[in-house]
Amino acid sequence: MDFKIKSVSNKNLAEALQSKIDQKTKPIGALGSLEKIALQIGLIQGTDRPILKNPTIAVFAGDHGIAKKGEVNPYPQEVTAQMVYNFLNKGAAINVFCTQNNIDLHIIDAGVNHNFNGISDLIDAKIDYGTQNYQEVPAMTKVQYENALKKGGDIAKQIFHNDCNSIGFGEMGIGNTSAASLLMSYFTDTPIAECVGAGTGLQPESITIKQQILSEVYHKHNPTSPQEALSCFGGFEIVMITGAILKAAELKMTIVIDGFIVTAALLGAHAMHPEVLDYCIFAHTSGEQGHQKMLAYIGKTPLVNLGMRLGEGTGAAIAYPIIKSAVAFLNNMASFESAGVSDGN
Template identity: 40%
Template structure:
């Protein structure tokens, strides 16, 4: 794959944007981290009046061969059922999207079933689920490149369709297992610190999940990002990584959801560190391993609500905060204007 070139942020105007924020009608620093976010958004947009009204949530769906070994409390059939729920507008992500004024599309990256055409479904399927990473490579090198390229193309198409900001979410039974393995190698981090309950494991289920992931990790010592992706990745995770790279190449900011989308961001940033400039980390997930992931990325999320659902729900909840920060730059009067009565 010829990956799209990503231009690192030009910070030439950072001091000017900081002065603009400092000069607003408020005490110096009174809006705390919102001020930092506003400056970051201006740098991404390349102007002091960014606008992020048109938002698109892309929910990437895929199945995982690891579920054959019992890493999830639920069968892969739940992926298909939840995709249908998202397309019907009845999932949590749909409700949150309506609340914050975002559109939703679902991407079939690798669901292990044939999905009927739907106006809100993007068919980008690489294959019907990954292979079982406990037994061998989850994907071929060609499948990795295909997933990355398709994700990048989807993000660029969203920009062409007029969307100003993307939020990423996922649906895929077993994907916390894949994300844990990616974090283990790309963090890097000790494997036990990366493994959490996912959709909900009891003690027996967690013991089984840990044993399966230890077996998978012991198969191969790879640490190079594309090789790690092939060995352990999920199709939806790889396609999200491609979407992050594609969006960053178009200077479109991306709201990063929780643990799974975080694994995609980790891969994207390991492939091209400049992608980090365009990632906005929405929230700190309650899933074990997410704090380790955020530390590895040097990321400070906007929210901490003990979420661990996925679907992009945390990314959507952070969207109003992003818009508010942009409004600070574009709409708030300066202190000088207030004192002079120029309102």
């Protein structure tokens, strides 16, 4: 897909927004990161009175061929499908946080190794019943990669046309921390050992085995382009998130980035279109060890660090009220002039 993503850079608007922020009844800079978020969202929307409409989180689910062996994951592959049912039954953490914060939630079958038989409320974007085992062959074919990227973009576009301008992403897929570690290693040029963490709860000896396996996988494929890396190592859910991020940026949506897996998808988008970072707000620092290094690589500081490493988009849902507060103060807080308060000048 050919994504047309433009930088949000606008000197005149940036100066107007900063002046508006500085004239609020507070010391300059006193609202910290909220001021930066307000400025960013104003630039994304091209106005000094931005609004957040129908915030949505899209959770993409997919299975990974390597997970069938159970060497890199403590939970069986069947858990992916079981958790999708949990999402649909509104029993997961992401359901709780989205309900609490009035965020729309969409669940997408990107490639789960299960037949859901057209169950209602599940978006069917299945590419295949899981990827191939990248210990043997690339995770997906070029055609599958292209289809996943396009479907992700199409889903973001559909959400946009539901009058939404703020979107976050989540994921579910047993084995997807392995895929994210491989992608992190490729995009950040970091040794595999520094990318691999506990995932869903591996013990130290199992982490060592996981590091060895993934190091062998990386050197077996040795990709030479972002597209090849995503197709060799990615899951269908990861590639769809990459496509969705790119399309959301093209549509000038505010994008809330979750944790380790979603940031791995973002690294792919960033490698193809660096301007995508202009549209991204980073929700939290994951407890997965590689995530902090990913964030350092792209020079971004997340809003909170609560030690979370659940995935599902939970970090994005938790952070949304902070983002909402940034827009609220920009639009509703009095200025020194309107309040009749001396600004010290």
